[in-house]
Amino acid sequence: MSPDSSGPQSYKDAGVDIAAGEKAVDLIAPYAKKTFTPNVLSGIGPFGGLYHLAGYKEPVLASSTDSVGTKVLLAGMMNQHETVGIDLVNHCVNDIFTLGASPLFFLDYFATGKVHPEKVAEIVRGMATACEESGCVLIGGETAEMPGIYSEDDYDIAGFIVGAVERWALIDGQSIREGDLLIGLPSSGLHTNGYTFVRHVFDLSNNPSRLEVHESDLGRSLGEALLEPHRNYYKELRSHLPQIRGLAHITGGGIPGNLPRILPSNAQATIKRDSWEIPPLFSIIQKTGNVTDDEMFRIYNMGVGMIIATRPRDTQTILNSLDDAWLIGEISSRDENKPIVEIV
Known part of the structure; x- marks a missing residue:
């Protein structure tokens, strides 16, 4: 009207x-x-919420x-x-x-x-x-x-x-030292980043039915894999907080963009690329879009959802208590001729 x-x-x-x-x-x-x-x-119903902080x-x-x-x-x-x-x-x-x-x-x-x-x-x-x-x-x-x-x-x-x-x-990463080890925890998928690129690669605006196609490597449709919820790491890791020196949530920007956020200025990280197998969902995206490795690692978590920095003496205790965790890298002194995070 x-x-x-x-x-x-x-x-x-x-x-x-x-x-x-x-x-x-x-x-x-x-x-x-x-x-x-x-x-x-x-x-x-009230105009604001009230919460009593106690304990x-x-x-x-x-x-x-x-x-x-x-x-x-x-x-x-x-x-x-x-x-x-x-x-x-x-x-x-x-x-x-x-x-x-x-x-x-x-x-x-x-x-x-x-x-x-x-x-x-x-x-x-x-x-x-x-x-x-x-x-x-x-x-x-x-x-x-x-x-x-x-x-x-x-x-x-x-x-x-x-x-x-x-x-x-408080955990702020400033206690991370040379010789500390890095533990990786897997993501459940893309989590909440890189979906604009997914729509571009698969031309989903013009071909939304592509989401319904069953992918044998995924064991389900592409759409179901893409909608897999973001993994929550709080419940499984909170008991280990006394052993943790730093935590990096691998979101937009991938490992190169997020791990530096917790490192002291005098530290750098080496990530061992062969320490984990990249999940097939990322491989399907990369192959379909003809995307370089560097670009994929800049956009996506590539199967790594959280990285823990810990002392060597605490590493095995954490690994033993987490079924799907693995040793992904280590911390060394900063070398100005190398990137803060080097994936080798």
Whole structure:
């Protein structure tokens, strides 16, 4: 209806459906409430969330924010939205965990051209599931209906997390020394990075049916492999924090872009390329797109989701307790003639 049409105008005529937004809130409220702990002092509905911080002697708050990028477009193509909610939480949990922090609470932002309550609920259900697994409260969020910015079926999500760590237990990588060893932990797939390149390589905008093709090397369809949720490393590694000197979450930028973020200025890392087998999903992308090794390592985690820096005397203890971990490299003194991270 045009603005000069006869009769009263409504917000819905402009593309914003208040009733749909209210229904979405009703659908997601039970999922959020399932994550609540006694530390939560507010319910669903107030203008802000209240959280009582307890059990710490000298707490330092750790925070992070992230999104899942254009992975949401693949979720839309496959009409499977719960996994990107899991992705969002796990990515944020991993990020603050690299500082030694445990997650306290999480907030989300969902923006779309048209609110479909059931779709919103599916995504938030994934967030709540991931929050519960990490002992994190889904304390609040925002759903924004923005026609004109997004098309009706498009959406974007972002997450915001706050955690805490005792000041004396902070991990910042500055204690990493020459001779320390690096342990790799596998990723579950692409995690949340490099999906724009995937859409380009497979021409998914023009050929979305490619996602349904079964890949024998993957044992499932390409789309199913691409939507595999981001792995959460918090639960399996938190008991090892006293033995860990540094943690690098391998996200966008790959190993060369993320491992330097935890290294002291006088240190460099050598990564042994032959210490792990690159998963077939990355090989399929590389072969299809005729992509160089260097470019692949700049874009993707290449099967390595987290790298631990630890003292040699603690290495075997960690390896023995983690079924799929392996020795991936070592730390040496900085050589100005070599890159900070060298993959050999």
